Amino acid sequence: MHTFDLTLDRLTKVEGSASLEVRVTRNRVEHVHFKITEYKRFFTQAIRGKPIVALPQLLARICGTCSNAHLLASIEACERALNITPSPQTILLRILTMYGLAIRDHALHLYLFSLPDIYGKDAFLDFDENNPEEHQLLHDGFAVKAAGNFLATLVAGRSVHAVHPTIGGFLHFPEEKGIAEAIKKLEEARPAALRLIEIFKSAPFHFDRHTNFMALIPERYGFLTGSIATSSGERIPEERFGEHLERTVLPYSQASAYQHEGQSYMVGALARMNLAKDRLHPRTRETLGAALSLFPSTDIFYNNLAQAIEILHSIDDATDILKTNTFRPEPIIQKPTRRAIGVGVIEAPRGTLYHRVSIGDDGVVREGEIVVPTGQNQINIEEDIFRLVGDLIPETPKEKIAFEIEKLIRAYDPCMSCAAHFLKIDWQEGPRRPLTPLPRK
Amino acid sequence: MNFEANLPNGSMTAAGKIKIGWFSFSCCEDNTIVMTEVMNEHWQEWKKLFDFRHARVLKSKNVLDELDIAFIEGAIASDKQAANLREIRAKSKKLVAVGACAVVGMPAGQRNFFDEKQRQEIEFLLARFAALPKVLKVSDIVKVDAEVPGCPMEPDKFLEVVNRVVDELKAKVQA
Numbered sequence: 106m107h108t109f110d111l112t113l114d115r116l117t118k119v120e121g122s123a124s125l126e127v128r129v130t131r132n133r134v135e136h137v138h139f140k141i142t143e144y145k146r147f148f149t150q151a152i153r154g155k156p157i158v159a160l161p162q163l164l165a166r167i168c169g170t171c172s173n174a175h176l177l178a179s180i181e182a183c184e185r186a187l188n189i190t191p192s193p194q195t196i197l198l199r200i201l202t203m204y205g206l207a208i209r210d211h212a213l214h215l216y217l218f219s220l221p222d223i224y225g226k227d228a229f230l231d232f233d234e235n236n237p238e239e240h241q242l243l244h245d246g247f248a249v250k251a252a253g254n255f256l257a258t259l260v261a262g263r264s265v266h267a268v269h270p271t272i273g274g275f276l277h278f279p280e281e282k283g284i285a286e287a288i289k290k291l292e293e294a295r296p297a298a299l300r301l302i303e304i305f306k307s308a309p310f311h312f313d314r315h316t317n318f319m320a321l322i323p324e325r326y327g328f329l330t331g332s333i334a335t336s337s338g339e340r341i342p343e344e345r346f347g348e349h350l351e352r353t354v355l356p357y358s359q360a361s362a363y364q365h366e367g368q369s370y371m372v373g374a375l376a377r378m379n380l381a382k383d384r385l386h387p388r389t390r391e392t393l394g395a396a397l398s399l400f401p402s403t404d405i406f407y408n409n410l411a412q413a414i415e416i417l418h419s420i421d422d423a424t425d426i427l428k429t430n431t432f433r434p435e436p437i438i439q440k441p442t443r444r445a446i447g448v449g450v451i452e453a454p455r456g457t458l459y460h461r462v463s464i465g466d467d468g469v470v471r472e473g474e475i476v477v478p479t480g481q482n483q484i485n486i487e488e489d490i491f492r493l494v495g496d497l498i499p500e501t502p503k504e505k506i507a508f509e510i511e512k513l514i515r516a517y518d519p520c521m522s523c524a525a526h527f528l529k530i531d532w533q534e535g536p537r538r539p540l541t542p543l544p545r546k
Numbered sequence: 547m548n549f550e551a552n553l554p555n556g557s558m559t560a561a562g563k564i565k566i567g568w569f570s571f572s573c574c575e576d577n578t579i580v581m582t583e584v585m586n587e588h589w590q591e592w593k594k595l596f597d598f599r600h601a602r603v604l605k606s607k608n609v610l611d612e613l614d615i616a617f618i619e620g621a622i623a624s625d626k627q628a629a630n631l632r633e634i635r636a637k638s639k640k641l642v643a644v645g646a647c648a649v650v651g652m653p654a655g656q657r658n659f660f661d662e663k664q665r666q667e668i669e670f671l672l673a674r675f676a677a678l679p680k681v682l683k684v685s686d687i688v689k690v691d692a693e694v695p696g697c698p699m700e701p702d703k704f705l706e707v708v709n710r711v712v713d714e715l716k717a718k719v720q721a
Binding site for chain 1: 570572573574575576577578579580582583585586587589592593598602603604605606607608623624627653654656657660664667668671674675677697698
């Protein structure tokens with residue numbers, strides 16, 4: 106009969122700082138506390154009183170790994186507040202920026218964080234160069250990451266806290282030589298992405314629990330536009346997204362958690378694949394065939410497979426865009442400031458990211474709100490762990506339970522830097538309440 | 547950049563590797579991402595030359611014993627973090643602050659500049675999680691041997707500082 110407290114002080118091979126506390130009494134799980142332990146940096150306070158032009162670069166600093174997602178979500182929110190419609194070329198450059206991010210970020214998670222679990226290693230750098238399979242994976246991992254990094258740097262200026270995207274357009278445009286090199290690197294990375302998909306398709310880890318999914322679904326599979334779809338068939342316009350989320354305070358965590366209609370849900374690559382796999386790039390669909398029939402799925406470990414497929418899609422669509430478009434300098438679109446609220450919603454690598462900004466006639470930020478993917482997944486993660494631990498006791502040793510929990514959390518690819526640094530500070534412990542609604546038109 | 551040319555003649559560890567620690571405090575961890583991007587081009591050298599003793603982003607089995615170089619990103623937001631930083635300093639031959647939050651305390655320390663109203667709004671959260679009244683930069687707490695500024699740090703500057711610190715370690719071993 107198991108009675109124990111299990112504490113993981115700091116989870117490893119994830120972005121940011123989190124810990125976990127599980128209490129088991131007489132083979133019954135009493136509680137699971139997934140604690141995001143990053144110290145808050147109070148961005149939602151800090152943006153008040155700032156000119157709108159300063160907002161995107163400041164909010165990119167919420168998170169290093171997702172910075173370009175925050176940058177583009179904030180730019181979209183600011184443009185909507187200012188009634189700016191970006192040019193078709195700007196949209197293409199933003200799509201490419203997101204592809205660069207998705208390739209690099211998913212590759213970091215899959216190769217450096219998740220693959221060691223499958224191969225029984227502590228770290229990706231522990232892979233043996235003398236073992237042909239591990240040698241190949243080492244070279245694959247860094248080549249795929251480098252291809253994504255190169256694409257983001259070419260288009261956006263940097264892969265972290267990019268300097269070219271701005272409100273109303275881009276400050277710099279990719280040149281032909283760089284475009285040719287990007288295409289070469291992406292095409293060279295494609296076979297590696299296929300090998301990665303095979304690994305995660307046949308990976309031995311599975312955990313299935315029915316839950317709900319939510320993602321922004323564009324016409325063509327991607328990360329920037331569309332309306333929000335749920336696995337129960339709802340469609341929510343971007344500007345109404347905040348109204349459909351209920352903030353939940355977990356007093357032991359530095360981050361807010363969220364529910365939708367009183368239930369937990371999941372965002373991220375698995376949600377996107379479940380809801381929009383038929384919109385992947387035609388070459389991706391043609392290449393993968395049967396692998397796509399694994400979706401829709403409620404197996405959280407298929408989040409890894411979905412990320413690997415998104416690397417392939419990003420390579421295919423980015424290559425297509427780079428080959429079929431010419432990029433020319435164009436002016437930044439500017440509009441006079443006005444009192445308004447703007448909402449930007451995009452699919453960050455880890456899921457739906459929501460930025461809302463309210464500005465005055467003077468173009469100064471009055472207040473804002475940000476909802477990040479890991480905050481939305483937090484309750485789902487806890488509920489999964491609750492079930493997982495319940496399934497594992499009484500026969501599994503405590504150390505093995507700890508490893509299984511960490512592996513499961515890793516499959517979500519949580520980002521604690523994001524989750525802890527955006528909080529509204531007027532939250533109260535106790536009942537959930539919806540986010541601040543937009544004025545209805 | 548060729549690290550091999552700068553390896554100390556005497557080995558830093560029994561395996562001949564330089565013992566590295568990579569630690570993140572209050573920040574967005576952009577420098578961690580830049581470090582993993584620099585690794586794209588240098589992983590084969592680093593695999594031979596560096597023993598990552600403590601780097602939670604890279605591995606699960608982390609050891610905080612004697613380090614040759616400790617890289618610190620992020621500002622210090624609590625007494626617990628300050629104590630952890632002092633322990634790292636005591637166990638490291640060289641300590642390098644990387645990125646703006648570690649070097650100048652910003653933007654992680656933006657609450658230091660909040661007005662009275664903003665401070666009142668966040669006070670209960672600072673109390674709940676035992677945060678320091680003011681966020682501190684790394685050099686406010688421990689001696690820093692080298693700095694790599696930037697938000698995020700520049701990869702070339704990072705490599706230059708790593709090379710220099712390795713040189714200094716080499717000189718010390720030879721002395």
